[in-house]
Amino acid sequence: MQNVLESLYYGDLVPHEQSASHSPEYRLLNEQITKSLNHWKKKLAEEDFNELEALTDLYYQVQEIDMASSFTTGFKLGATLMIEVLSGMSPPVPQQDT
Template sequence: MQSILESLYYGDLVPQEQRVSQSPEYRGLNEQITESLNHWKKKLAEEDFNELEALTDLYHQVQGIDMASSFTNGFKLGAALMIEVLSGMNPPVPQQGT
């Protein structure tokens, strides 16, 4: 059995692929987004809808960067917590943006 670090290294553990929310609202909101996009696709000229899609693609890219940052910050906080618990010391808590 591989360790977690080995699984990360070999690409067997990809946190971003396991990010589907377990929130009960998630599926409903996704359906609303799909319905809204279909509505705008019918309502807008093809060129205008393509611009809207490009905008949503940019939004998803920014959202992905935000999610990676949140994951990194959460991991650092968790590691600092484990250091504190296991060592009995109080290491500095990583600040946002570091």
């Protein structure tokens, strides 16, 4: 059995593929997007629809970058928490203003 690092290295563990794809809400929204795009494909001229598709492709690229950044930030936060827990260090308690 592979450990987590080996699974990541060999591509057996792909976090972005497991994000929201199992959520019923995700599937419903995805179906709505597909229906809407089909509607616009029928309504718009081919050139206009191609421009709309290019725009949605750009949006998905931005979304992928944002998801990668969120994953990295969350991973770093989790690692930092584990270091604090395992080292016995406790973070300073925030002081309340009076």
